[in-house]
Amino acid sequence: MTLRMPRAALAALTLAVTLTACTSVAYTETPVPTPGMSAAGPPTGVATAAPSTPAPASQCSPAPAGFQATQSYAPLAALPATAQLTGRLGEIRDRGYLIAGVSADTLLLGARNPLTGQIEGFDIDVVREIARAIFNDPNRVQLVVINAAGRQSALTNRTVDVVARNMTMTCARWLDWPIAFSAEYYRSGQKVLVRKGQEDATKSLADLAKAKARVCAPAGTTSMTKLREFEAQGIVPVEADTHTGCLVRFQQGSVAAITGDDTVLAGLVAQDPYGVVPPQDAVTAEPYGLGFNAADKVFVQYVNRVLETVKADGRWTAIYNRWLAASLGPAPSPPPAAYGRA
Amino acid sequence: MSQQPAVAAAPPTAAGPAAYGIRPSAPAPAERSWLRELFAGTPGRMRLFAALASLAAVVFGLVGAWTLWSSAASLGKAEANTTQVVRVQAIVADLLRADADATNAFLVGGLEDPAQRADYEDAMGRVATAIATAAQAQPADGRALAALNVAVQDYAALVEQARAYNRQGLPVGAQYLTTASDGLRTTTLPILESLRVANTDRATGEFAAAGGIWVLLVVGLIAVLAITRVAVWLAGRTHRRFNVGLSAGHLLVIAALVVGVVILSGIGGEVRRIQDRQFAATLALTTARSAAYDARANESLGLIARGQASVKREPAWKSASAEVTTQLESLSTAISRPAGGTDLAAAWKAYTVAHAEVRALDDSGRWDEAVAKATAATESPRTSFSAFDTASATELAGLQQALATDTGAPTGRALATAVAVLLAGLAAAALASRGIAQRVEEYR
Structure with a gap:
């Protein structure tokens, strides 16, 4: 009996000591979340894989016999008076302004001038000529900024009347998207931009493939499609939202080169003197057309007549000189139009 | 009598019971005979029981004081952890505030509003200071705060690069700014969220520990039972129902136990109220402010x-605005808001109306007018947003002060009670051994 007391006391003490130990543990370290990308990295992921959704069956692989992507609808014989416009053109006239999907960050073609807040460039001036034809006022345009990947939906959902955003005329866009194109209004070609000092060693995608370089192009562009063709030869394609996004990656050193149309690259070089477009043959021909909803055939024919006039009376050359001559040399003759699409 | 104090003053350490053990494992022969003599016969038993009663009282006093002291310590740690949570939330709010300034100033081109630029600088300055303070306050946050520091520097560098390009009129500036803003949301804010969760968990754990009565209750009851057993044995031997010293010590231990348990459970209830009210309200308001800047x-x-606001930014605006509304509701549920204070929900609503007007202008193609409205210094949304900002900042300062005061009060009470319980335990031990020593004297 007398033995119980010391044991009870001992048990109490043990309990107290145990509980002390339990409550005075140091805190565990706060976990650091592993970010999906570096803080300095651009927001879009470094997508080197092909698009996750398989491309729907294309009508363009192979293209129908005799298909010419640059071929558009025959222009109207003459521009009807504004009051006589019907259909889609009548809707635009009644609305009071043309809605155009454009780029706001492709310097020289379509870019917002931060000093004035205005979007300006070669593509923008072409759109203004359409507005001039319809309204006799080049300023009756609402510019809606879209990125390259948004061009198709902007047209098929009719959020814009026309897309003027350095868009290459391709079979897939004619038949698979589907959209309609105006006659070709500019002939560009895909080239590469590299770091100053590298212009002798790497002046083409083939050279960059040999160097196993990381090369950036915007998602959803023909430039990216072409870039992926070099993936097997060693190029690491890197995706960005826009070409300007590529320039950020280039400046941060996460890509060695940018590929795109020479016009676009000229705009990037204008912003970064350490980017160089070495003398090179364009890897592709990039005929630019204005994009329309596939159902707007008459609208396209109307615009083709406008383009014929603009090319013929020197306005095309004036626009070229205003935006591109300083970077790309004197104006060539305007690209010839191909018609005959049914 | 001459040997008695030696027994009572024996150190009540963990080794104590072993020293009084009936069968010490390997005592020296001389020591064994001394111990035998000391505990031999009825007086010896009495001495032993006196020692047990004293030990029980001293252990109770020490453990009780320790429990109350650690309750106070837990409250202090809980307060430090909640302060860290508030600090982390303030960093979130300041970063998003800076981002709101930078992006809004960007809309007007290279010529920023100097006031907006100053506000950006101030916010980033507060962020830098808060990161340093937070690192000092909680070493366990060190690695996360180091990562945060890197992310914040990256953000600031990208914003400066964006400004430099913007002043030259180059479109790549806008790209740098969106890169900065997106990086802030994908990299920096998750680190801060991790810090918020970790420190909230720490605070919750400490709050729970502060109100724990079990150790005190169990040790107290064991002490009371032990002394009861000694009293019963003594009554049987001496044929006197009560021993004055022992009974006084007994009552003292019971009284201290009751007071300790009452105080501790009071603290437990109080910390639950603090958690549900002031702490919840502070969190709700800081979260609401962060969402507002976002x-x-x-x-x-x-x-x-x-032209692409509807793709990503407007949905983000909508979810942030919904978060503001939700958090303001939680705030109102958690505490009764001061009468006469600004109705924050109404202030936020005023801003959302102006925002809707900006969106309507942009969506109908009047981008220039939308920008003019969004950036005008004397017009809503800028004025209505700033009204919400000022009013919520005032209320947050009040809440933080109340939180500090409310955790401070029970801390003092716990410490005072700890001293009282310790003294009660020691006094009870002295009384018990003295009371039994008088009976031992009767055997001389």
């Missing part, structure tokens, strides 16, 4: 992403 930044980013 919304304002997304309003500007929507205008910068000209």
Whole structure:
């Protein structure tokens, strides 16, 4: 009996000591979340894989016999008076302004001038000529900024009347998207931009493939499609939202080169003197057309007549000189139009 | 009598019971005979029981004092952890505030509003200071705060690069700014969220520990039972129902136990109230403020992403605005808001109305007018947003003060009670051994 007391006391003490130990543990370290990308990295992921959704069956692989992507609808014989416009053109006239999907960050073609807040460039001036034809006022345009990947939906959902955003005329866009194109209004070609000092060693995608370089192009562009063709030869394609996004990656050193149309690259070089477009043959021909909803055939024919006039009376050359001559040399003759699409 | 104090003053350490053990494992022969003599016969038993009663009282006093002291310590740690949570939330709010300034200023081109620029600088300055303070306050946050520091520097560098390009009129500036803003949301804010969760968990754990009565209750009851057993044995031997010293010590231990348990459970209830009210309210308001800045930044980013606001920025604005409303409701549920204070929900509503007007202008193609409205210094949304900002900052300062005061009060009470329980335990031990020593004397 007398033995119980010391044991009870001992048990109490043990309990107290145990509980002390339990409550005075140091805190565990706060976990650091592993970010999906570096803080300095651009927001879009470094997508080197092909698009996750398989491309729907294309009508363009192979293209129908005799298909010419640059071929558009025959222009109207003459521009009807504004009051006589019907259909889609009548809707635009009644609305009071043309809605155009454009780029706001492709310097020289379509870019917002931060000093004035205005979007300006070669593509923008072409759109203004359409507005001039319809309204006799080049300023009756609402510019809606879209990125390259948004061009198709902007047209098929009719959020814009026309897309003027350095868009290459391709079979897939004619038949698979589907959209309609105006006659070709500019002939560009895909080239590469590299770091100053590298212009002798790497002046083409083939050279960059040999160097196993990381090369950036915007998602959803023909430039990216072409870039992926070099993936097997060693190029690491890197995706960005826009070409300007590529320039950020280039400046941060996460890509060695940018590929795109020479016009676009000229705009990037204008912003970064350490980017160089070495003398090179364009890897592709990039005929630019204005994009329309596939159902707007008459609208396209109307615009083709406008383009014929603009090319013929020197306005095309004036626009070229205003935006591109300083970077790309004197104006060539305007690209010839191909018609005959049914 | 001459040997008695030696027994009572024996150190009540963990080794104590072993020293009084009936069968010490290997005592020296001389020591064994001394011990035998000391505990031999009825007086010896009495001495032993006196020692047990004293030990029980001293252990109770020490453990009780320790429990109350650690309750006070837990309250202190809980307060430090909640302060860290508030600090982390303030960093979130300041970063998003800076982002709202940077993106809004960007809309007007290279010539920023100097006041807006100053506000950006101030916010980033507060962020830098808060990161240093937070690192000092909680070593366990060190690695996360180091990562945060890197992310914040990256953000600031990208914003400066964006400004430099913007002043030259180059479109790549806008790209740097959106890169900065997106990086802030994908990299920096998750680190801060991790810090918020970790410190909230620490605070919750400490709050729970502060109100724990079990150790005190169990040790107290064991002590009371032990002394009861000694009293019963003594009564049987001496044929006197009560021993004055022992009974006084007994009552003292019971009284201290009751007081300790009452005080501790009171603290437990109080910390639950603090958690449910002041702490919850502080969290709700800081979260609401962060979401508000996020919304304002997304309003500007929507205008910068000209024509594409509906893709990403407007949905982000909507979810941020909904978060503000939800958190303001939680705030009202958690505490009764001061009468006469600004109705924050109404202030936020005023801003959302102006935001809707900006969006309507942009969506109908009047981008220039939308930008003019979004950036005008004397017009809503800027004025209505700033009204919400000022009013919520005032209320937050009040809440933080109340939180510190409310955790301070029970801390003092716990410490005072700890001293009282310790003294009660020691006094009870002295009384018990003295009381039994008088009976031992009767055997001389």
